[in-house]
Amino acid sequence: MVEAQTEDYIFHRVLKQKWQQIERGEGVYLFDTEGNRYIDACAGVHVVSIGHGVKEIADAMHEQASQVCFTYSRFLTQPQIDLAQKIDNLAPDGLSKVFFVSGGSEATEAAMKMARKYHLETGNPKKYKVISRWQSWHGNTIGALSMSGRTPWREDYIPYLLDFPHIPAPYCYRCPYGKEYPDCHLTCAEELERVIHQEGSEYISAFIAEPILGTSAAAVAPPPDYYPIIREICDRHNIVMIVDEVVTGFGRTGVNFAIEHWDVVPDIMTTGKGLSSGYTPIAATIAHEKIYDAIYNKSNAFVHGHTYGGNPLSCAVALAVQNYIEKHDLVSQCAQMGDLMLEKLAPLQELPIVAEVRGKGLLIGVEFVADKEKRTPFDPSKGVTSMAVDLAFESGVLVMPGAPGLVDGVAGDHIAISPPFTVTESEVLEIVDVLTDTIAELSNRLGY
Numbered sequence: 001m002v003e004a005q006t007e008d009y010i011f012h013r014v015l016k017q018k019w020q021q022i023e024r025g026e027g028v029y030l031f032d033t034e035g036n037r038y039i040d041a042c043a044g045v046h047v048v049s050i051g052h053g054v055k056e057i058a059d060a061m062h063e064q065a066s067q068v069c070f071t072y073s074r075f076l077t078q079p080q081i082d083l084a085q086k087i088d089n090l091a092p093d094g095l096s097k098v099f100f101v102s103g104g105s106e107a108t109e110a111a112m113k114m115a116r117k118y119h120l121e122t123g124n125p126k127k128y129k130v131i132s133r134w135q136s137w138h139g140n141t142i143g144a145l146s147m148s149g150r151t152p153w154r155e156d157y158i159p160y161l162l163d164f165p166h167i168p169a170p171y172c173y174r175c176p177y178g179k180e181y182p183d184c185h186l187t188c189a190e191e192l193e194r195v196i197h198q199e200g201s202e203y204i205s206a207f208i209a210e211p212i213l214g215t216s217a218a219a220v221a222p223p224p225d226y227y228p229i230i231r232e233i234c235d236r237h238n239i240v241m242i243v244d245e246v247v248t249g250f251g252r253t254g255v256n257f258a259i260e261h262w263d264v265v266p267d268i269m270t271t272g273k274g275l276s277s278g279y280t281p282i283a284a285t286i287a288h289e290k291i292y293d294a295i296y297n298k299s300n301a302f303v304h305g306h307t308y309g310g311n312p313l314s315c316a317v318a319l320a321v322q323n324y325i326e327k328h329d330l331v332s333q334c335a336q337m338g339d340l341m342l343e344k345l346a347p348l349q350e351l352p353i354v355a356e357v358r359g360k361g362l363l364i365g366v367e368f369v370a371d372k373e374k375r376t377p378f379d380p381s382k383g384v385t386s387m388a389v390d391l392a393f394e395s396g397v398l399v400m401p402g403a404p405g406l407v408d409g410v411a412g413d414h415i416a417i418s419p420p421f422t423v424t425e426s427e428v429l430e431i432v433d434v435l436t437d438t439i440a441e442l443s444n445r446l447g448y
């Protein structure tokens with residue numbers, strides 16, 4: 001009888017021939033059990049903002065674990081209070097009520113329910129639908145997946161999904177209306193208004209969007225007037241504006257929260273990943289005072305929550321991470337290193353297979369095309385995204401595969417580069433060198 005390998009007891013997310021096992025991390029580097037070193041140029045999945053193996057965080061974890069790790073939600077703990085206050089200091093004005101959960105999907109689900117509760121408490125019980133965008137990602141739980149616009153990840157679960165409307169993403173390189181900014185007059189934002197009328201504004205509870213797209217269309221950012229128009233439409237129809245900052249929050253785009261690039265204040269923000277830099281599972285839904293006050297005007301409960309939400313260990317760890325970011329001025333470093341990386345990667349756009357190099361801060365995307373003139377994507381069966389990621393991996397650099405389907409739900413290849421904010425100038429140049437060679441080699445292999 002063949003003995004099972006220890007890893008055979010894992011219910012894998014995908015099957016593959018060989019799994020590399022990571023043993024430890026230090027700064028931007030990860031080391032596997034075979035002695036290989038990788039530059040983590042995607043910070044896990046846009047998570048590890050302060051880099052791996054930071055001792056201060058391990059110390060904070062140890063200190064809190066020695067006190068208390070878990071309490072039932074009838075109690076408060078000091079780390080929870082302190083972290084909520086820290087988040088309030090970082091978030092745009094008015095977004096001061098922090099609801100703790102354990103991951104990004106829980107954060108977006110909570111936002112969906114908060115919006116619903118707000119309308120119930122303010123005399124609009126018919127409002128329940130959430131409008132979102134195609135080429136978007138809000139998580140894998142059913143509410144979050146219903147709001148998400150990623151065709152291949154929705155497909156298996158369509159029978160479970162809620163009937164929520166989607167509008168096109170503001171994706172200028174592939175404008176769904178065949179227009180060009182600014183002559184387009186932001187038709188993609190106006191589409192929100194059209195869909196609200198079509199569905200009936202009395203049924204629409206919220207609109208949710210990632211301010212800058214994360215993994216569905218790497219680092220696509222809309223023009224300057226997009227979110228102000230969205231804000232105005234939401235206000236006019238009494239629709240809660242939710243921005244999903246799970247990827248972009250806590251500094252990733254060179255400011256605390258990406259929506260600040262548009263100078264717009266949403267009603268609810270969802271966050272995750274960078275809150276704890278991956279040192280512990282924690283996420284948060286941050287509500288504007290007006291939402292919170294309306295909910296608690298007459299009612300005395302928001303009937304929602306998860307066992308681990310706000311546990312003191314995760315809160316203490318996330319607080320230590322946010323203090324570390326502040327102490328080392330890492331949001332500024334992220335902005336500076338992001339500018340440098342974007343400048344150095346920009347020449348890749350001269351290659352026939354590179355459509356765009358784009359991004360803000362350390363959230364950078366590279367999109368590939370088969371025909372640059374016509375902007376035709378590669379046939380998905382070629383697996384261009386995987387080829388790019390694998391080639392970089394062979395040279396010791398980890399980049400993030402963009403989700404399939406950024407063009408039309410099926411085709412479209414792209415990768416994201418999002419190293420820790422602690423990345424140094426020489427590490428940026430090393431990543432750029434490897435990616436320049438990788439993409440040149442990809443181009444050769446594809447016959448260009």
Ligand SMILES: Cc1ncc(COP(=O)(O)O)c(C=O)c1O
Pocket residue numbers: 045103104105106108137138139140210214215244245246247272273
């Ligand atoms: C923008 C965005 N929102 C929500 C989520 C879901 O987060 P999680 O995987 O932690 O549930 C993700 C995950 O990648 C994300 O990118």
